[in-house]
Amino acid sequence: MSEDIPFNKALDLASDTVDEPIPGVRRVMANNPGPFTFKGTISYIIGRGKVAIVDPGPDDPAHIGALLDAVRGETVTHIFVTHTHRDHSPAVPAVKAHTGATVYAEGPHRASRPLHIGEHNPLDASGDRDFRPDVMLKDGEVVSGDGWTIEAVTTPGHTANHMAFAWKEKNVMFAGDHVMGWATTIVAPPDGAMSDYMASLQKLTTREESVYFPGHGPAIPDAQRFVSYYILHRKAREASILHRLGKGETDIPSIVRAIYIGLDPRLTGAAGLSTLAHLEDLVTRGAVATDGQPSIDGVYRLAG
Numbered sequence: 646m647s648e649d650i651p652f653n654k655a656l657d658l659a660s661d662t663v664d665e666p667i668p669g670v671r672r673v674m675a676n677n678p679g680p681f682t683f684k685g686t687i688s689y690i691i692g693r694g695k696v697a698i699v700d701p702g703p704d705d706p707a708h709i710g711a712l713l714d715a716v717r718g719e720t721v722t723h724i725f726v727t728h729t730h731r732d733h734s735p736a737v738p739a740v741k742a743h744t745g746a747t748v749y750a751e752g753p754h755r756a757s758r759p760l761h762i763g764e765h766n767p768l769d770a771s772g773d774r775d776f777r778p779d780v781m782l783k784d785g786e787v788v789s790g791d792g793w794t795i796e797a798v799t800t801p802g803h804t805a806n807h808m809a810f811a812w813k814e815k816n817v818m819f820a821g822d823h824v825m826g827w828a829t830t831i832v833a834p835p836d837g838a839m840s841d842y843m844a845s846l847q848k849l850t851t852r853e854e855s856v857y858f859p860g861h862g863p864a865i866p867d868a869q870r871f872v873s874y875y876i877l878h879r880k881a882r883e884a885s886i887l888h889r890l891g892k893g894e895t896d897i898p899s900i901v902r903a904i905y906i907g908l909d910p911r912l913t914g915a916a917g918l919s920t921l922a923h924l925e926d927l928v929t930r931g932a933v934a935t936d937g938q939p940s941i942d943g944v945y946r947l948a949g
């Protein structure tokens with residue numbers, strides 16, 4: 646149940662101002678609040694003097710100006726991008742043009758699976774399809790700068806190209822939208838995939854980082870415990886979907902109405918896509934059946 650996750654919505658940070666939650670980590674939040682972005686997308690600055698930026702953010706001149714102001718007199722050597730949603734990467738060309746920094750990411754935007762025949766991607770507008778990194782990183786690759794060492798951690802699920810970045814010396818992780826302290830992550834096919842997402846959460850349980858800095862919302866202390874709550878929440882949601890199918894519900898709108906109690910109406914579409922993500926995974930594992938490919942308007946039943 647989502648209410649069991651120890652969410653923290655206390656973020657005392659005005660947009661486009663800079664603060665330093667721990668020594669060496671500065672953050673500047675864009676002024677793009679909303680149901681998916683909380684108070685705004687957070688860009689991080691790593692180090693001092695010769696620095697790296699994680700997620701330059703949306704293509705918003707005020708935010709780009711605030712970010713460049715925050716590093717005035719310093720040299721930006723590296724830009725890391727966690728994923729290519731339009732609130733995270735479109736400021737890259739402007740920040741790169743001003744700084745000459747090298748851009749590192751897993752790769753260009755892509756869906757987690759091919760589109761089915763007749764299917765359109767409801768998230769097309771949210772993907773930054775122009776993004777190209779200078780350097781494509783593989784899982785475990787290490788990039789060193791002045792006073793910091795960053796390890797790339799592939800974390801597909803929210804998007805296929807999602808990557809978190811661990812700062813080895815500080816034992817912290819820049820988690821992007823993979824794990825957020827204020828809400829659960831949207832996992833919406835075909836950009837996202839639940840089986841990948843769950844595997845990426847499990848992967849984090851084998852790591853040591855004690856604090857996560859997410860793309861939205863406050864820092865997450867006791868990160869390992871938080872991830873275990875996140876995993877339990879998804880398993881509970883899957884159990885709820887199976888329970889509703891057992892009760893005779895057959896379509897995604899009915900399931901969403903039954904299990905997402907008190908949902909912000911602006912999130913109904915996202916809840917439907919999250920439910921589709923679970924159903925895709927359950928069909929693949931043979932627990933649920935549908936006619937043809939799992940789809941948002943499909944009819945579902947327990948298998949067997």
Ligand SMILES: [Zn+2]
Pocket residue numbers: 728730803822
């Ligand atoms: Zn995102």
